[in-house]
Amino acid sequence: MDETTFLEYLSYPFVQNALVAGVMISLCAALLGVPLVLRRLSFIGDGLSHVAFGAMAVAGVMNFSDSMVLSLPVTVAAALLLMRAGRGANTGGDAMLAMLSVGAMAAGYLVMNLNPSSSNVSGDVCTTLFGSVSILTLTTLDMWLSIGLSAAVCVLWLLSYHHVFDMTFDEAYARASGARAGLFNAVAAAVVAVVIVISMRLVGTLLVSSLLVVPAVAAMRVAKSFKAVCAVAAAFTVVCSLAGILIAVVAGTPVGSTIVGADIVAFLAMALIGRILK
């Protein structure tokens, strides 16, 4: 593809919308990823994305016009459940999560095969696992829902930035100072679930956790304060997602894996920079 066709691509409103949606989704995933990674909860993102896969499969079979209608509430419920289970600490929270996520995956695939909603089941499964082949195939409703929800999550996160710091750095102290830790954790779990469901459209079930985890881990290689980690993670993910989507448009590669590829390359660069700075 030469330069003029590329610019022509960019002039289409739906390409622009796709870019905005992709960047917004990645941005809020990266912001939420910072406390998740620091509280050693990255695996929860992975588990929840598997639950969302199961819910999406069921929604597809039940012929919902938009599968988010089902996958959103189911994933939020699973997130709240997992958070409570983690607190009980009698049965291992991580083992519970492993069971739940594998169970949801198996159920989802089973349902999709028993009641195929289209002639191409493996194609459907592949799209759910690895994201749309092209972000341009997202429907307009998806797009605006994604943009709206991501914007809401970003604003909420920024407004509660100091609470995020307090609870991430030292939950015990925050509780002793009168923080409403239960409420905070419940809202955080629900928001993570929402972000996972919306970012699944972009990168697919299997790749969602990379949007949450990679920017935070990369930022921690170079940044020395919480604020800097958040800022670097945000910048990191915006650059990588833009690059990933543009490369995918130009080269015709699948969006999700191209973004994750860009993430990993950039992470290696950051790791190198971090080592040199030390």
Place this chain on the structure above:
Amino acid sequence: MDNLVECRDLRLGYGSHAMPPCPDFTVEAGDYLCIVGPNGSGKSTLLKAVAGLVKPLSGTLSLAPGLSGGRIGYVPQQGPLQRDFPASVREVVQSGCQSTRGWRPFYSRGEKLRARDAMERLGIVPLAGRCYRELSGGQRQRALLGRAMCGGCRLLLLDEPTTGLDPEATADFYTLMRGLNEAGMTVAMVTHDRSGALESATHMLTLGPDASFERSARHG
């Protein structure tokens, strides 16, 4: 006298596991209480109960009115999660103002000044921009003390603050605590280090089989 904490017939525990009874004790303003006892005797749990993190199974634990929110400066034991945390000392100290900040999304000028003041009192102003995970154990303790003082606390609760510190840093820490205490701060500290603790403490609470509550040598 001005009783900050008063415990009567207190029983603590988790779920069905009850810990041995805790002797009755009171903490008055200006006291320096050391809590000692074997592992599992409930020292940390007692501190958490005073901080309001654990509910007593039975008995009474009453706090002076006004001793809520940031007025209790709780310094928990350090976990591996925190030692690795990318936060600047300024961010850590400032987070002590969280109880006065409430839902406001930023810190006010007054709160920033309080953070600065706390760092000055602890001699950690030069460390303000440094990353928490690059600090020595003693410097970390000072940052956490700064956070508690920034919250305007009247009672410091310290859970094994000298664990992992070398002898010199431990001695420094005790000197610092003694100074804070003489300047009017009430201190309650869980420790394994009986001899080091005894030098400064005005009261000693022993948990476990030989439970007792007594005044120690320093008490006037």
